[in-house]
Amino acid sequence: MLPPAAAHPRSPSHSYSHLLSLSIVLLLAALQLFVSPVANALLHEQVAFDNSDVCWWSLVPPDLVCPVLRQQNLTDIVNSLAGPPRWTGGDECVGRYCLYNSTRFAGGRGLAAITTAENIARLREVGDLLHEFEVSFNHDDDNLPFHVAEVEGKGNGVIAKQRLVRSDPVMAHTPVLLVHQGFKEEPDQAGQYRLLDLALRSLPEQTADLFMGQMAHNPDEHPVAARLTTNAFRLDLGGDNGQHYGAFPEVGKTNHDCRPNAAYYVDQSTLMHITTAVRPIEAGEEITITYLDPLAPHADRQERAQSHWGFACTCPHCSAFADEIAESDKRIKELKWIEGQLQDLANTSNDVSVGLITYLLKLYDDERLQCRIANAYILAALNFNVLGYDQRAAKYASLAIDALKIEKGEGSSYVETMEELKRDPKGHPTFKGRAKKGEK
Known part of the structure; x- marks a missing residue:
């Protein structure tokens, strides 16, 4: 789950739509x-x-x-x-x-x-x-x-x-x-x-x-x-x-x-x-x-495919050996737990560390979840900033922006949130744990 987006004033809908549409035109040109x-x-x-x-x-x-x-x-x-x-x-x-x-x-x-x-x-x-x-x-x-x-x-x-x-x-x-x-x-x-x-x-x-x-x-x-x-x-x-x-x-x-x-x-x-x-x-x-939730465990994806299409998913990931499927489900369970820890930016637990953030990114990489990685980059950027690593925060904010444009489009409110963090990580309210509970 994405952390709540910061509230930002919106420009008039006409200008906003034209800005988005211009970006779509540029994409179509490509x-x-x-x-x-x-x-x-x-x-x-x-x-x-x-x-x-x-x-x-x-x-x-x-x-x-x-x-x-x-x-x-x-x-x-x-x-x-x-x-x-x-x-x-x-x-x-x-x-x-x-x-x-x-x-x-x-x-x-x-x-x-x-x-x-x-x-x-x-x-x-x-x-x-x-x-x-x-x-x-x-x-x-x-x-x-x-x-x-x-x-x-x-x-x-x-x-x-x-x-x-x-x-x-x-x-x-x-x-x-x-x-x-x-x-x-x-x-x-x-x-x-x-x-x-x-x-x-x-x-x-x-x-x-x-x-x-x-x-x-x-x-x-x-x-x-x-x-x-x-x-x-x-x-x-x-x-x-x-x-x-x-x-x-x-x-x-x-x-x-x-x-x-x-x-x-x-x-x-x-x-x-x-x-x-x-x-x-x-x-x-x-x-x-993907037409299914890639973060769902194997059994849930199969059940969804059966109910929606009338047959089970036979993609390479679902057709792997049983032990590989079990390892994949374990990684998905782990990354969801870590995301829950990183979601609360006011969390002062020692569990939140550079190692935990890095491990989350590794889990996404091991699971080949490049289609759904924006949330991981957002959490990495925010939590690196909370820990005081401004350069790492800016790096992952930039990666989050690129991923958001692929997964949600330039109109996503999180794009603006990450651009603010990328521009001035030390001036961002999350720097060195200054975020208050509920302020994300």
């Missing part, structure tokens, strides 16, 4: 994506997958340059394709949850949302922000750092086409379907299925096909619901009632590993699911993320 102004909207393309590799589909009809195209002039066509997202719906509802959709969302990728009236206002803001930056996928798929191919025993998987190192971006996508977390609790199941069917039909055809191309582990379940159950990610639109499930079909090609070589987060300002390498990945190596 993925060989580009930002095109509205004038270049005719060049806009979106990414999609077939069953074997990455392909591209265009929003522009092939005969766009024809002098007469449905009696529309070029300006009308550009405006219809590149204008701000239009939202329709709100009249088909089950309980308090209604269907809304925008076929223009994310440059024509589209988004259907089963949500409440207060949440659709937030989605409008996100759509307008994406339109303002006009983030588009480069048409040259050769520049992508991966391709999708058959992986023995797994079906499709994401394979690195080049060597990647920690912090290298892998992919970034907006959701195509959002469903409010409370919607599944509605007693009208027939109404639920009807609204899910309408949501699918409201999407652009290519996007709907992309969604239905995902795996569904329960063939007896409603086809849209089954794909959500198998593939959806939790995301938060903000506010008191913003918890949703989001479908990101391309991400579903990325297979699970309890000790993955990539991590992801969903950026709240753009709703983009962003995947980043967490350790070196060689060309030809499969890129994996």
Whole structure:
């Protein structure tokens, strides 16, 4: 568990969102994506997958340059394709949850949302922000750092086409379907299925096909619901009632590993699911993320996999010899105990020492938990500072910042907390144990 973040004054939400979005644009640029102004909207393309590799589909009809195209002039066509997202719906509802959709969302990728009236206002803001930056996928798929191919025993998987190192971006996508977390609790199941069917039909055809191309582990379940159950990610639109499930079909090609070589987060300002390498990945190596809690013991992970997917996890970490699995569980138990000791910065116990902090970092390294190491770096930075080791504190604050950007994004409040510690460890309230109980 992360220590509570220090309270910091926030800039106005508009400026904050623009700051975050600019960082997302820079990340997309590293993925060989580009930002095109509205004038270049005719060049806009979106990414999609077939069953074997990455392909591209265009929003522009092939005969766009024809002098007469449905009696529309070029300006009308550009405006219809590149204008701000239009939202329709709100009249088909089950309980308090209604269907809304925008076929223009994310440059024509589209988004259907089963949500409440207060949440659709937030989605409008996100759509307008994406339109303002006009983030588009480069048409040259050769520049992508991966391709999708058959992986023995797994079906499709994401394979690195080049060597990647920690912090290298892998992919970034907006959701195509959002469903409010409370919607599944509605007693009208027939109404639920009807609204899910309408949501699918409201999407652009290519996007709907992309969604239905995902795996569904329960063939007896409603086809849209089954794909959500198998593939959806939790995301938060903000506010008191913003918890949703989001479908990101391309991400579903990325297979699970309890000790993955990539991590992801969903950026709240753009709703983009962003995947980043967490350790070196060689060309030809499969890129994996974790769909389970990597800090859970082996038995708990297996139980979760069985209940969610209908079969046990067979990743290399879970398929190890019994004694290796037992050692792993022991390390996880130890690191959780140590984190509990380091969590309380007012702890004056002799147990808190340089050796204990160093041992925690070793446990994370031995467990190959590079996908979830930000918390360890935060605790190391704070506790080294409490002990008076300002240079070590600054070092691990810097590592924590890098890890947080990979695991939670630049918008994480802990990034600002660690930047303050890195800038002036001796002036930080934790230096040499000056932290008071509850001040973390």
